[in-house]
Amino acid sequence: MNLSLIISIAKSLLLARWKQTLVAAIGVTFSITMFITLLSFMTGLNDLLDGLILNRTPHVRLYNDIKPSEHQPINMDTAYSGGHNFIQSIKSGNSRQEIYNSATIMRTLNNDTRVAGYAPKIITQVFFNDGSIDISGVVNGIDVEAETRLFHFADYIIAGNAADISRQANSIVLGKGLADKLLVNIGDVVQVTTAKGELFPLKVVGYFQSGLQELDKVQSYASIATVQKLMGKPGNFITDIQIKLTNLEIAPPVAKEYASLFNVDAEDIQTANSQFETGSSIRTLISYAVGITLLIVAGFGIYNILNMMIYEKMDSIAILKATGFSGRDVKRIFIVIAISIGFFGGLVGLLFGFGLSYGIDQIPFNTASLPTIKTYPINYNPMFYVIGSSFSLITTYMAGWFPSRKASKVDPVVIIRGK
Amino acid sequence: MGNTILEAKNINKEFHDPITVQVLTDINFSVNKGDFVAITGKSGCGKSTLLYILSTMDTDYTGELHIDGEAMGNKKEAELARVRNEKIGFVFQFHYLLNEFSVIENVMLPGLKLNKFNRQEVEHRAMERLKMLDIGHLALKNANQVSGGEKQRVAIARALINDPFIIMGDEPTGNLDKKNSELVFDIFKRLAEEFNQTLLIVTHDQSFAQRTHRIIQMEDGKIIA
Numbered sequence: 001m002n003l004s005l006i007i008s009i010a011k012s013l014l015l016a017r018w019k020q021t022l023v024a025a026i027g028v029t030f031s032i033t034m035f036i037t038l039l040s041f042m043t044g045l046n047d048l049l050d051g052l053i054l055n056r057t058p059h060v061r062l063y064n065d066i067k068p069s070e071h072q073p074i075n076m077d078t079a080y081s082g083g084h085n086f087i088q089s090i091k092s093g094n095s096r097q098e099i100y101n102s103a104t105i106m107r108t109l110n111n112d113t114r115v116a117g118y119a120p121k122i123i124t125q126v127f128f129n130d131g132s133i134d135i136s137g138v139v140n141g142i143d144v145e146a147e148t149r150l151f152h153f154a155d156y157i158i159a160g161n162a163a164d165i166s167r168q169a170n171s172i173v174l175g176k177g178l179a180d181k182l183l184v185n186i187g188d189v190v191q192v193t194t195a196k197g198e199l200f201p202l203k204v205v206g207y208f209q210s211g212l213q214e215l216d217k218v219q220s221y222a223s224i225a226t227v228q229k230l231m232g233k234p235g236n237f238i239t240d241i242q243i244k245l246t247n248l249e250i251a252p253p254v255a256k257e258y259a260s261l262f263n264v265d266a267e268d269i270q271t272a273n274s275q276f277e278t279g280s281s282i283r284t285l286i287s288y289a290v291g292i293t294l295l296i297v298a299g300f301g302i303y304n305i306l307n308m309m310i311y312e313k314m315d316s317i318a319i320l321k322a323t324g325f326s327g328r329d330v331k332r333i334f335i336v337i338a339i340s341i342g343f344f345g346g347l348v349g350l351l352f353g354f355g356l357s358y359g360i361d362q363i364p365f366n367t368a369s370l371p372t373i374k375t376y377p378i379n380y381n382p383m384f385y386v387i388g389s390s391f392s393l394i395t396t397y398m399a400g401w402f403p404s405r406k407a408s409k410v411d412p413v414v415i416i417r418g419k
Numbered sequence: 420m421g422n423t424i425l426e427a428k429n430i431n432k433e434f435h436d437p438i439t440v441q442v443l444t445d446i447n448f449s450v451n452k453g454d455f456v457a458i459t460g461k462s463g464c465g466k467s468t469l470l471y472i473l474s475t476m477d478t479d480y481t482g483e484l485h486i487d488g489e490a491m492g493n494k495k496e497a498e499l500a501r502v503r504n505e506k507i508g509f510v511f512q513f514h515y516l517l518n519e520f521s522v523i524e525n526v527m528l529p530g531l532k533l534n535k536f537n538r539q540e541v542e543h544r545a546m547e548r549l550k551m552l553d554i555g556h557l558a559l560k561n562a563n564q565v566s567g568g569e570k571q572r573v574a575i576a577r578a579l580i581n582d583p584f585i586i587m588g589d590e591p592t593g594n595l596d597k598k599n600s601e602l603v604f605d606i607f608k609r610l611a612e613e614f615n616q617t618l619l620i621v622t623h624d625q626s627f628a629q630r631t632h633r634i635i636q637m638e639d640g641k642i643i644a
């Protein structure tokens with residue numbers, strides 16, 4: 001209908017009480033600012049913690065588990081196929097950890113469009129000899145280039161150079177915790193005893209720090225060729241293929257598919273890390289709850305101020321009605337007042353929220369366990385701004401609704417007679 | 420009867436709080452185009468109550484009310500608001516102006532609401548009416564910066580903005596001194612005689628009533644003359 005008239009009347013009423021209006025708008029501004037900052041910071045933190053694990057976790061991992069054969073000989077014998085066969089004291093077969101036909105598998109992966117990349121790997125247990133003490137550890141034989149491209153390996157090298165393990169024969173990168181235990185420096189040689197009992201000298205070319213201390217106390221990295229030599233295995237021996245997909249969501253079905261196609265074990269990221277999802281979603285939930293609570297409090301502020309304004313403006317409402325404005329027009333005037341408080345308060349809140357989170361983003365944040373992080377993490381997801389602004393409009397609309405309804409029901413006769 | 424502007428038939432009104440009292444009993448009368456009518460009577464006889472019913476603001480009554488030949492009885496709130504906007508102009512005892520607006524904006528508001536003319540035209544019409552009432556120089560003043568008598572003239576200008584069929588007033592001179600009362604009365608008289616404007620004015624002031632064209636005398640909720 002005649003919206004511009006409604007808006008201009010609302011504006012005049014607002015400006016006539018600009019101090020109260022300002023207080024109400026500041027309430028909205030404050031809550032939106034906090035909402036944006038809280039969510040940006042919390043989500044930034046979540047992403048960081050998730051990234052700690054997820055960045056380095058393959059979406060699908062192919063490997064061979066040591067486990068009893070699913071096809072026990074008796075089940076294959078047609079003479080016994082009629083009944084239930086109870087077998088006791090099953091032992092794992094002499095199955096090897098090696099992935100058979102790894103070259104064929106990798107060729108297939110190269111041609112699969114769902115695969116963003118893969119990195120072959122050998123994992124083997126060893127003892128690091130430090131004088132009379134043996135420290136058990138794990139040596140990962142990796143393709144440094146692929147590992148860096150897919151899993152940010154180089155980001156976690158805190159001293160030395162990741163690429164050195166592929167350039168220098170018999171070199172190794174030690175976890176920081178492990179290096180501290182062994183008391184070795186870069187350039188030193190560590191003695192490694194393999195599971196088969198052979199002694200092997202390896203030159204330390206760098207330290208690795210993942211941020212997970214338990215990992216750093218046992219992990220070490222060498223080139224695939226070095227580890228193959230260490231284990232006395234041929235050049236095609238690998239134990240793991242780590243696959244990164246273009247879309248993380250399809251990991252479970254892809255894992256299942258590869259498991260049967262290549263006849264290996266396949267683990268998807270969702271199964272491997274289900275607990276992290278829960279942690280982040282609870283943190284996010286708490287941030288939303290706090291943010292929305294703030295908005296509701298601001299909503300009550302608006303409700304109060306509108307109620308007061310309506311009480312003060314009874315005469316004006318009566319005269320508007322007497323001169324031909326309907327209850328609906330009056331209601332709209334007050335709804336417009338409420339929404340504009342929400343709109344302008346919210347807009348400034350979005351700007352302040354951005355400013356505050358940008359400020360937090362500049363604060364230095366150094367911790368030994370997170371070597372790649374220099375400042376507090378902030379997630380600038382535009383979604384928070386969309387949610388923040390819609391919530392500010394919705395709460396102010398709701399806060400304005402009851403007072404507006406009250407205003408629309410004002411009986412001009414009662415007011416005019418009461419004068 | 421083509422020029423009957425307002426017609427009341429068997430209007431009865433009761434208040435139920437705290438006890439049921441019959442305030443208006445069987446009110447029958449009509450106002451023709453160009454009439455200048457005064458309603459008088461003792462305090463508490465129901466004049467204001469009647470005027471609120473005739474102005475469509477009070478809908479809690481029995482009987483029939485026709486304005487410009489249209490029955491008001493079964494109209495919705497928004498439709499009645501439209502009737503007030505278009506066909507009725509109001510002047511109250513206390514000059515109800517909106518203090519958030521300037522004098523001319525106060526006059527313009529009902530015109531803008533009617534939305535028949537654009538903003539410039541409404542502003543022009545408002546200025547015409549202010550000038551006619553000798554208060555053109557106050558146009559840009561704030562509504563609470565003008566005197567009581569001036570406010571009442573602003574209220575009359577506002578009542579005139581949409582060329583209403585009828586102007587209703589509830590003791591429009593009740594709060595004014597002698598000089599300003601005269602001024603307001605002269606304006607009403609001029610409107611009636613020069614512009615053939617229909618007026619229905621409730622008043623206590625006998626000298627005021629005497630000088631109108633027709634007097635409706637009330638007593639205890641009934642019309643006696």
Ligand SMILES: Nc1ncnc2c1ncn2[C@@H]1O[C@H](COP(=O)(O)OP(=O)(O)OP(=O)(O)O)[C@@H](O)[C@H]1O
Nearest residue numbers: 434435436437442461462463464465466467468469
């Ligand atoms: N809301 C109400 N509830 C109950 N009784 C009311 C109410 N409003 C008015 N009355 C009564 O109705 C009667 C008529 O009131 P009304 O205001 O119409 O008188 P009036 O003729 O305008 O008087 P005055 O000349 O003093 O303005 C009075 O007796 C009054 O007490």
Ligand SMILES: [Mg+2]
Nearest residue numbers: 466467468589
């Ligand atoms: Mg009265």
